[in-house]
Amino acid sequence: MLSQKQERILDFLRRFLDDKDYPPTVRDIVRGCGISSTSVVDYNLNILERKGHIRRGRDISRGIELMDRNRRRLVRVPVIGRIAAGEPIPVPSAETWNNVASAETLDLTEGLTRGKGEVYALWVKGTSMVDALINDGDIVLMEYTNTAENGELIAVWLKGKREATLKRFYRERDRIRLQPANIEMKPVYAEPENVEIQGKVIAVIRKLE
Amino acid sequence: MLSQKQERILDFLRRFLDDKDYPPTVRDIVRGCGISSTSVVDYNLNILERKGHIRRGRDISRGIELMDRNRRRLVRVPVIGRIAAGEPIPVPSAETWNNVASAETLDLTEGLTRGKGEVYALWVKGTSMVDALINDGDIVLMEYTNTAENGELIAVWLKGKREATLKRFYRERDRIRLQPANIEMKPVYAEPENVEIQGKVIAVIRKLE
DNA sequence: TCCCCTGTTGAACTTTTGTTCTAATAACAG
DNA sequence: CTGTTATTAGAACAAAAGTTCAACAGGGGA
Numbered sequence: 001m002l003s004q005k006q007e008r009i010l011d012f013l014r015r016f017l018d019d020k021d022y023p024p025t026v027r028d029i030v031r032g033c034g035i036s037s038t039s040v041v042d043y044n045l046n047i048l049e050r051k052g053h054i055r056r057g058r059d060i061s062r063g064i065e066l067m068d069r070n071r072r073r074l075v076r077v078p079v080i081g082r083i084a085a086g087e088p089i090p091v092p093s094a095e096t097w098n099n100v101a102s103a104e105t106l107d108l109t110e111g112l113t114r115g116k117g118e119v120y121a122l123w124v125k126g127t128s129m130v131d132a133l134i135n136d137g138d139i140v141l142m143e144y145t146n147t148a149e150n151g152e153l154i155a156v157w158l159k160g161k162r163e164a165t166l167k168r169f170y171r172e173r174d175r176i177r178l179q180p181a182n183i184e185m186k187p188v189y190a191e192p193e194n195v196e197i198q199g200k201v202i203a204v205i206r207k208l209e
Numbered sequence: 210m211l212s213q214k215q216e217r218i219l220d221f222l223r224r225f226l227d228d229k230d231y232p233p234t235v236r237d238i239v240r241g242c243g244i245s246s247t248s249v250v251d252y253n254l255n256i257l258e259r260k261g262h263i264r265r266g267r268d269i270s271r272g273i274e275l276m277d278r279n280r281r282r283l284v285r286v287p288v289i290g291r292i293a294a295g296e297p298i299p300v301p302s303a304e305t306w307n308n309v310a311s312a313e314t315l316d317l318t319e320g321l322t323r324g325k326g327e328v329y330a331l332w333v334k335g336t337s338m339v340d341a342l343i344n345d346g347d348i349v350l351m352e353y354t355n356t357a358e359n360g361e362l363i364a365v366w367l368k369g370k371r372e373a374t375l376k377r378f379y380r381e382r383d384r385i386r387l388q389p390a391n392i393e394m395k396p397v398y399a400e401p402e403n404v405e406i407q408g409k410v411i412a413v414i415r416k417l418e
Numbered sequence: 419t420c421c422c423c424t425g426t427t428g429a430a431c432t433t434t435t436g437t438t439c440t441a442a443t444a445a446c447a448g
Numbered sequence: 449c450t451g452t453t454a455t456t457a458g459a460a461c462a463a464a465a466g467t468t469c470a471a472c473a474g475g476g477g478a
Contacts, residue, residue, distance in 0.1 A: 061270040065230040204415040
C-alpha cells in the first residue's frame with residue numbers, strides 16, 4: 001500500500017546502491033526523485049521505515065538500510081588445491097586453518113555454504129570421480145572435518161593405496177565401506193586406520209563451456 | 210606494503226560493512242581503531258586510496274568504497290520449475306521473460322552467471338539425467354536461447370517423444386545428434402523440426418545432505 | 419460548511435562529518 | 449649528528465546532511 005512517491009524513493013534507493021556502495025542522502029533523494037523538499041523525503045522515509053522496507057539510523061548521515069537487498073552475505077571461500085586420484089589433498093589442519101594463503105578464492109552466497117564454518121573448495125582434476133557424478137573441472141565445496149556419518153559423501157585419503165577419492169562413507173563391523181555414488185560400481189573396503197577423512201562434500205559446482 | 214595502522218583501518222572497514230550496510234565516518238574509524246585524531250585517519254585513507262584499496266568521494270560523508278568486496282554483484286535468478294523426462298520445461302519465451310512471477314529465486318554471484326542475460330534455474334527431478342552427470346535434486350543454471358552450437362549441453366524438448374532431456378547438441382547432415390555425456394550411452398538422433406531448444410546449460414549446482 | 423487527516427512547502431536550525439592547518443614528534447638516510 | 453621525510457596531534461573551520469517547525473493545500477466525511 002505504498003504511494004507512488006514511496007515506490008519511487010524505494011526504486012531510487014535500489015538504483016543508487018547498485019551504483020555507489022553507500023546510501024544516498026536525503027538531498028540526493030530530493031534530486032533523484034524530483035521532490036521539492038527534504039522534509040517530504042523525511043516524511044516518506046519514516047513511513048517506509050514504519051512499513052519495514054528500510055531501516056534508518058537516527059542522526060546518521062546516509063544511514064538508510066534497504067531491508068531487501070540487505071542481508072545477502074557473501075562468503076569468501078579459499079580454493080585450496082586440486083583433487084585427483086593419486087595425490088593427497090592439501091587440506092589445512094585445524095591449526096593451520098587461519099593462515100591459508102590461497103591464491104584463488106571463490107565468492108559464494110550463504111545459500112551454498114549454509115553457515116558452515118570451515119569451508120574450502122577443491123578443483124577436481126581428472127575423471128576419476130565420475131562415479132560420484134563429479135567431472136573433470138568441477139569444483140567441490142568441502143567442509144573441514146575428520147569424522148563422518150554413515151552415508152555422507154566425503155573426501156578420503158587411503159594411506160595404503162596412496163589415493164584420494166570422493167565416496168560415500170559407511171562404517172561396518174570392523175571395516176569401512178566406501179561406496180561410489182554410481183550403484184553399478186563396486187564398493188571399496190578399508191580398515192579404519194587406513195582411512196583418513198579430509199572433509200565432507202557440501203556442494204558441487206560445475207561451470208559449463 | 211601497508212603499515213599496521215592501514216591494515217587495521219582496512220580491517221575495520223570490512224567489519225563495519227559486514228555489519229552496517231553503510232560505510233563508517235572518519236570519526237567512526239577514529240573510535241574503532243583507537244586512533245587519536247581524524248587527521249591521522251584522513252592521512253591514512255589518502256594513502257589507502259593512492260594504493261588502490263579504497264575509493265573516496267570528496268566531501269561526501271561516508272564516501273568510502275572498498276575496492277575488495279565492492280563489485281561482487283549478485284544476480285537474482287528465478288527458479289522456473291522442474292525438469293524431468295516426460296514433462297515440458299516451462300521456460301518463458303522471449304516476450305514473457307520480463308513478467309516471470311516465480312515463487313523461488315536464487316541469489317548467485319556473477320562468477321556463476323558470468324554476465325549472461327536471461328538466466329533461469331531448473332530443479333532436476335528424477336534420475337533421468339544421470340548420463341549427463343546430473344542427479345536428482347541438482348539445480349541447473351540455464352541461459353535462455355533457441356539456438357545452439359555444436360557440442361553445447363542444452364535442454365531440448367523432443368516433440369515426437371514428448372520428452373525433455375539434457376544432451377550435447379551436434380548438427381549433422383540432415384539430422385541432429387543428441388549425445389549423452391556418458392560416452393557409453395548411445396546418442397539419440399532426431400529431425401531438426403522435431404527438436405525444440407529450450408536453453409543452454411551454463412552451470413550445475415548440487416547441494417549435498 | 420467545518421473539521422480532521424494526509425501530504426506539502428520552505429526555511430531555519432543543529433549535528434555530523436570531511437577537510438585543513440600548524441606544530442610537534444618520530445623515523446631515517448647520509 | 450643533521451637535514452629530510454613520514455606520521456601524529458589537536459584544534460578549528462566549513463560543508464554536508466539530518467531534523468524540526470509553522471503554515472498551508474486538498475479531500476473526504478459528518
